[in-house]
Amino acid sequence: MMRLPSHGDCFLCGSTASPGVGLALHGDRDSVSAQLALDERAQGAPGFVHGGALAAILDEAMTAACWARGRKVMVARLEVDYRQPVPLGAQLVLEARCVEEIGRRCSAVGQIRLLGGLVACVGRSTLVAVSARFPP
Numbered sequence: 001m002m003r004l005p006s007h008g009d010c011f012l013c014g015s016t017a018s019p020g021v022g023l024a025l026h027g028d029r030d031s032v033s034a035q036l037a038l039d040e041r042a043q044g045a046p047g048f049v050h051g052g053a054l055a056a057i058l059d060e061a062m063t064a065a066c067w068a069r070g071r072k073v074m075v076a077r078l079e080v081d082y083r084q085p086v087p088l089g090a091q092l093v094l095e096a097r098c099v100e101e102i103g104r105r106c107s108a109v110g111q112i113r114l115l116g117g118l119v120a121c122v123g124r125s126t127l128v129a130v131s132a133r134f135p136p
Contacts, residue, residue, distance in 0.1 A: 023057065023094075025064050031097040032064045037089055049086040051121075054112055058123035061096035062108035066127050069098050073106050073127035084120045091115040096123075104129040 025032045044050030096110030106127040112120045
């Protein structure tokens, strides 16, 4: 799997100059993945990662999975099921893949697991092509 390029100062995958997470996605035409740990900047309840941070990471990964297929899309609908609280600093494994392409629409799924395999959250998204909004 190759490292996917970042796109500017994105909150999640931007350069080190960005105050964001520094998410480094790797992938191919079928899926994307990453390993990461989140610090106090992503805190929700004391000692735990904010659910919104996890949702944003799933959003980025599922979108990247569709972009890896050449589809310039943005999320129109995002669903996240939280199954396990994520402690700050925990080593996480992120995986996502594009599962359907129909016309301008794509569907994707993703999950974030704790390093031991316990699923922390799963996501599903519907994405819509918006290629006119992005440079070639």
